[in-house]
Amino acid sequence: MLVLHRAASRGAPLSRYLSIYKISQTPIYRLHSTLPAARLNIPTDFSTTSILEHTSQSALNNPEIPTDTRNGTTKRMNLFQSINDALSLALAADESVILFGEDVAFGGVFRCSMGLAENFGSERVFNTPLSEQGIVGFGIGAAAEGMKAIAEIQFADYVYPAFDQLVNEAAKFRYRDGTEGRNSGGLTVRMPCGGVGHGALYHSQSPESLFTHIPGLRVIMPRSPIQAKGLLLSAIASNDPCVFMEPKALYRAAVEQVPTGLYYLPLSKAEILKEGSDLTIVSYGHPLYTCSAAIEKAEKDLGISIELIDLRTVYPWDKECVLKSVRKTGRCVVVHESMINAGIGAEVAASIQEDKETFLRLEAPVMRVAGWSIHMALMFERFNIPDVARVYDIIKRAVEF
Amino acid sequence: MRLPRMRAPAFTLPATPNVSTHRIHIRRCYSSLGQKPGSTSVHFPGAIHSKFSNTLQFYQTPSPIDTYRAMSQDGDIVDSEYTPEPDTLALELYENMLKVSILDVIMFDAQRQGRLSFYMTGQGEEGTCVGSASALSKDDVIFCQYREAGVFAQRGFTFDDFMSQLFANSKDTGKGRNMPVHYGSKALNIHTISSPLATQIPHASGAAYALKMQRLTNPNIPPRVVACYFGEGAASEGDFHAALNIAATRSCPVVFICRNNGYAISTPTLEQYRGDGIASRGTGYGIDTIRVDGNDIWAVREVTKRARELALKDGGRPVLIEAMSYRISHHSTSDDSFAYRQRVEVEDWKRRDNPITRLRKYLEKKKAWDDDKESAARGRIRREALKAFAQAEKEKKPPMRSMFEDIYEEMTPETKEQMRELKSMIERYPDEYDVSEYEGGKDTLAP
Numbered sequence: 001m002l003v004l005h006r007a008a009s010r011g012a013p014l015s016r017y018l019s020i021y022k023i024s025q026t027p028i029y030r031l032h033s034t035l036p037a038a039r040l041n042i043p044t045d046f047s048t049t050s051i052l053e054h055t056s057q058s059a060l061n062n063p064e065i066p067t068d069t070r071n072g073t074t075k076r077m078n079l080f081q082s083i084n085d086a087l088s089l090a091l092a093a094d095e096s097v098i099l100f101g102e103d104v105a106f107g108g109v110f111r112c113s114m115g116l117a118e119n120f121g122s123e124r125v126f127n128t129p130l131s132e133q134g135i136v137g138f139g140i141g142a143a144a145e146g147m148k149a150i151a152e153i154q155f156a157d158y159v160y161p162a163f164d165q166l167v168n169e170a171a172k173f174r175y176r177d178g179t180e181g182r183n184s185g186g187l188t189v190r191m192p193c194g195g196v197g198h199g200a201l202y203h204s205q206s207p208e209s210l211f212t213h214i215p216g217l218r219v220i221m222p223r224s225p226i227q228a229k230g231l232l233l234s235a236i237a238s239n240d241p242c243v244f245m246e247p248k249a250l251y252r253a254a255v256e257q258v259p260t261g262l263y264y265l266p267l268s269k270a271e272i273l274k275e276g277s278d279l280t281i282v283s284y285g286h287p288l289y290t291c292s293a294a295i296e297k298a299e300k301d302l303g304i305s306i307e308l309i310d311l312r313t314v315y316p317w318d319k320e321c322v323l324k325s326v327r328k329t330g331r332c333v334v335v336h337e338s339m340i341n342a343g344i345g346a347e348v349a350a351s352i353q354e355d356k357e358t359f360l361r362l363e364a365p366v367m368r369v370a371g372w373s374i375h376m377a378l379m380f381e382r383f384n385i386p387d388v389a390r391v392y393d394i395i396k397r398a399v400e401f
Numbered sequence: 402m403r404l405p406r407m408r409a410p411a412f413t414l415p416a417t418p419n420v421s422t423h424r425i426h427i428r429r430c431y432s433s434l435g436q437k438p439g440s441t442s443v444h445f446p447g448a449i450h451s452k453f454s455n456t457l458q459f460y461q462t463p464s465p466i467d468t469y470r471a472m473s474q475d476g477d478i479v480d481s482e483y484t485p486e487p488d489t490l491a492l493e494l495y496e497n498m499l500k501v502s503i504l505d506v507i508m509f510d511a512q513r514q515g516r517l518s519f520y521m522t523g524q525g526e527e528g529t530c531v532g533s534a535s536a537l538s539k540d541d542v543i544f545c546q547y548r549e550a551g552v553f554a555q556r557g558f559t560f561d562d563f564m565s566q567l568f569a570n571s572k573d574t575g576k577g578r579n580m581p582v583h584y585g586s587k588a589l590n591i592h593t594i595s596s597p598l599a600t601q602i603p604h605a606s607g608a609a610y611a612l613k614m615q616r617l618t619n620p621n622i623p624p625r626v627v628a629c630y631f632g633e634g635a636a637s638e639g640d641f642h643a644a645l646n647i648a649a650t651r652s653c654p655v656v657f658i659c660r661n662n663g664y665a666i667s668t669p670t671l672e673q674y675r676g677d678g679i680a681s682r683g684t685g686y687g688i689d690t691i692r693v694d695g696n697d698i699w700a701v702r703e704v705t706k707r708a709r710e711l712a713l714k715d716g717g718r719p720v721l722i723e724a725m726s727y728r729i730s731h732h733s734t735s736d737d738s739f740a741y742r743q744r745v746e747v748e749d750w751k752r753r754d755n756p757i758t759r760l761r762k763y764l765e766k767k768k769a770w771d772d773d774k775e776s777a778a779r780g781r782i783r784r785e786a787l788k789a790f791a792q793a794e795k796e797k798k799p800p801m802r803s804m805f806e807d808i809y810e811e812m813t814p815e816t817k818e819q820m821r822e823l824k825s826m827i828e829r830y831p832d833e834y835d836v837s838e839y840e841g842g843k844d845t846l847a848p
Contacts, residue, residue: 095618098610123614129650134643137603138651141627144592144604145542145611161639168597169604175807176595178576180587185810215808215816239810268813316813 029198031382040297040389044253044289051273051292052224052256059226059257064271069261077258080251082225083112083190086232087150089262091120094148096186097236099125101135101152109154110192110251136162136189140170140241143186148236156193156245157202163210170241171216185239190232192248193221194286194337195385199248200378206285206338206371211243212315212347218267219315221245221285225258230265231312238267247286270318272325276307279398280325282348283335284311287386291335294391304399314344319351323358330363331398335386340370364401369394466680468725469693471700474754476762483703488769494535494555494698495764496778498527498757501550503782504563505730507790508581512734516794517567519581523548525696525729528756529660530630531555532701533724536709537628542608543591544601544629547582548660552630556589560786564793571840576806577799598631599638602657605629606648606719609655613717626712627655628705633723634665636679645686645719654717656708657683660695662728667741683721695726696756699763729755798838800845817848 033041046052053059056074077085091097099113099120105127107114117125128135132153139149153159159166166189174183195204211219218240222228228246235242273288274295283291288310295306307325311317326332332352334345345368352366353359369386376384442452471480478485505522512520523530530551537543545552550563561572566584569577575585575593585593592601592608609627616622635641636659648655659679663670676682683690689711693704701724708720727750731738738747764770805812805820812820824846827834836842 096614098614123617126651129643129646131639131643131646133640134603134606134647137600137640137643138607138610138647141544141604141607141609142611143607145608145615147607147611147614149607164597165600165603165640169595169600172595174810176575176579176583177585177587177593178578178803178807179574180585180593182587182592183810218809316809316815319815 029381031195031197031385031387040294040392041387042293044293046253046255046289049289049292051289052254053226054256056257059259062226062259064265065230065259065263069259069263072259072261074257075260076255077225078250078252078255079222079225079228079246080110080112082229082258083232083246084114084116085258085260086229086236087113087116088119090148090150090233090236091116091124093262096146097124097148097150098142099150099152100128100138101190102130102154103127104152108152110248112190112246112251113152132158132161133165136165136170136187139187139189140165140173140184143184143241144173144182146186148186148188150188150190150236153189153191155203155205155248156191156207157205159189159191159207162189166211166217166241166243167214171214173216173241175216183239184241187241188232188235188238188244189242190244190246192251193245194247194249195376195381196249197381198378199376199381201375204376204381206245206336208243208245208314209338209343212317212344216241217315218242218313219245220267220313221247222312223247223285223288223310224250224254225256227265227310227312229258230263231267233262234264234267237264242267245285249286265312268313268316268318270312270321271310272307272321273310274306274308276305276329278304278306278329279331279333279395280307280309280322280329281333281335281391281395282309282311282322284314284344285337287335287337287391290386290388291391294388294395297388298392298395302396302399304395306395311344317344317347322348323352323355326352327358327361330361331401332362332366333369333391333394333398334366335369335391336371337385338371339373340368341373343368343370345370364398367394367398462677462681465677466690466692466723469691469700469704470697471703472697472759472763474696474759476759476764476766478699478763480700483699486699486702488764488767490535491760491764491767492769494531494702495757495760495770496782497531497551497554498698498760499778499782500554500560500786501527501530502757503779504550504554504560504786507783507786508567509730509734511790512581517581519734520567521547521582521733522730523550525727525750525755526660526662527551528698528760529658529695529701529724529726532698532756533628533630533658533705533722536702536705538623538625538709540590540623540625541709542605542612542625542627543589544605544608544627545584545591545594546598546601546631546635546660547594547596548632549630550582550584553584553586553589553591556586556591558584558586558589560789561793562586564789565796568793568796569798570793570796571799572793572796573799576803578803598635599640599644602629602631602635602638602640602644603647605655605657606644606651606653609648609653609717609719610651613652613654624713625654626709627653628658629655630658630660632665633659633661633663633670633679634668634673636682637665637673645683645688645721648719649686649688652715652717653719654712655719656705656712657688657719657721658705659721659723660726661723662695662726664728664732664738664742666732666736667738669742678723678725680721680723683723686719688719688721690721690723692723692725695724696754696759698756698760726756727754797840800840801836801843802841802845805846812848820846820848
């Protein structure tokens with residue numbers, strides 16, 4: 001639990017946390033193969049991946065970012081630093097923003113709230129007692145009375161005590177208030193999610209599907225520091241309650257040039273990361289790096305061209321973008337880390353075959369690569385999380401169908 | 402709920418190939434955990450005022466917390482410190498208690514006749530609701546459970562407002578989405594009621610924190626508190642624990658008002674808890690707590706008034722009030738309470754002690770009330786209620802479009818698509834769907 005040990009330790013010099021965390025080379029907790037002939041399941045090279053913007057110029061060349069920010073500067077940030085930046089900008093811009101949860105005051109166990117209590121005061125950035133239902137319930141009440149409440153759940157695995165508050169209260173608050181118009185839209189619930197190689201049953205879960213079954217909630221998962229900053233600022237600004245899931249494996253691993261100014265990225269809008277004509281891959285969060293690596297190999301080996309889509313918001317999701325792409329390519333693969341049963345892939349696949357126009361253009365069944373329908377077992381994590389080989393294999397099967 | 406937080410080891414692991422190790426520095430959170438010579442206690446961070454004892458002893462709450470009373474069952478003021486309120490106020494409170502008790506009788510029967518789907522009466526608890534609401538300022542924010550019609554009436558909710566919600570008609574601010582008795586009003590600063598028990602209690606803590614922060618930002622805002630109502634059954638939920646604890650640690654100006662009426666549907670308090678009611682828990686959270694006779698409207702009002710002052714002290718703090726009463730009514734129209742309690746017990750309570758009769762005795766002793774006034778008032782209130790009833794029952798139901806609105810701030814493409822789908826379905830199978838009672842019929846389903 002190296003990440004957690006480091007995160008939970010207090011008083012160590014800050015510079016230590018600002019160094020980029022490399023996945024440990026121990027044979028036990030790796031997520032890749034160590035066999036000499038491996039060419040697919042090799043570690044992700046975050047310093048060269050096309051998912052991240054490695055230069056200031058490419059980072060600022062983003063049409064979704066407003067002109068004045070694009071004329072500004074960038075700064076190299078990892079994911080936790082970009083989240084910290086977003087929180088800091090939100091707190092500075094609006095006095096009604098408050099940030100709270102377990103251990104956020106000293107900077108948070110993943111350093112996302114570093115320095116915020118010092119800068120904005122202990123009334124606005126504070127620790128709560130250790131009670132998830134209390135944290136979310138408190139956030140709903142504060143939001144209902146006009147605050148922008150940013151609640152942190154320490155790990156997505158511990159959100160379940162707050163499930164009732166999210167499903168029965170946050171999601172239904174506006175609906176039941178009718179013409180009175182009060183709502184809990186000021187609420188944003190942040191939570192680290194996903195596998196990290198050694199999180200086992202209760203430090204690895206991705207419960208996004210459970211929330212996509214709940215009308216009234218927006219469920220968001222960014223893939224990178226730039227995305228995390230812009231999407232988190234939009235979630236905080238949104239007048240709907242948002243569940244913001246942060247892939248914890250990327251906190252230190254994903255580093256890119258992030259615009260320093262203020263910018264908002266659109267919610268419920270997918271993004272085409274790479275254009276292609278023979279197959280569409282739909283994914284979100286951490287597996288996008290896996291997909292990108294698999295695409296590189298598959299395109300070379302099979303002589304095909306693949307389109308890669310990042311959903312970004314998994315509910316309400318950008319169905320139109322996906323359908324348009326699949327009408328063009330005729331094939332679709334969905335990749336996600338959480339288990340396959342009733343996951344995001346099920347909704348995407350069903351929507352594709354339900355749409356007459358898209359159904360008629362399908363050249364192959366919609367296929368899914370996802371976690372098995374099991375719990376995340378410590379010693380077997382690398383066989384459960386979709387890896388490059390599994391994505392590569394499904395691409396092959398989809399185009400050879 | 403979770404592993405103990407993973408603490409860093411206080412030692413350095415032996416270096417092994419491929420394992421990075423870090424020297425960890427543990428910072429002391431408390432400057433002195435030591436024991437001074439001759440000191441009678443060690444300052445454990447978790448209980449800094451505890452003294453050592455050389456006697457092994459387990460603790461129980463020493464004795465039950467008292468129940469404060471200002472007025473006897475015969476309507477006499479028994480607290481010599483208490484300053485009686487003017488008769489005009491007494492008459493206003495009496496009228497509001499009558500209002501909800503008459504509403505209860507009419508609506509209970511209406512449900513029995515199948516004219517509305519559900520109802521819950523609050524007989525025996527009118528005093529707790531009307532008395533406490535009368536002590537709050539109109540800017541104070543209120544969260545309710547569902548048996549607080551008296552709070553709504555005292556704040557100015559009219560018979561028309563009650564009836565629109567109960568009949569879920571086009572004037573219902575809830576747009577016909579909620580079950581009956583799930584009232585709400587922005588103008589009266591009362592949040593809309595939801596069925597899940599106790600969920601509103603942590604909302605009250607968060608809302609109180611918001612009011613506190615808003616006043617810090619803008620001192621011109623008058624000081625406000627949040628009041629939160631719940632029953633003794635709901636206090637068994639985890640949300641009660643979460644709410645009181647966070648209200649205490651964040652110093653929130655919130656008054657928690659527990660209606661302890663002896664039953665949670667069929668479950669008597671003996672099966673609900675084994676401590677000294679709900680009040681004894683408050684002190685465990687470090688919260689100022691009081692128990693009051695819920696059938697004594699003056700005691701309830703006085704206690705709430707003081708609790709409100711206390712909640713605004715020192716930048717804010719929570720207060721817990723436990724109001725003792727007896728649930729004379731059935732739990733709801735879906736419940737026959739004689740299946741689990743004796744009719745004679747209920748009749749006995751009705752006769753022996755009731756908040757309405759107690760205030761009536763008080764007023765009669767002051768020559769401010771008599772039998773003629775009583776029957777005139779009851780007749781007038783009943784006519785008002787029945788007029789509102791007839792009017793509300795006649796109204797159309799809300800437009801069908803309402804079912805798809807307000808899920809999000811703006812309707813999503815998915816929802817628009819589903820609305821079109823339903824409209825087309827109704828158009829293709831006109832004999833299968835009766836939409837005539839809805840304002841605007843199926844046409845409001847156009848995106």
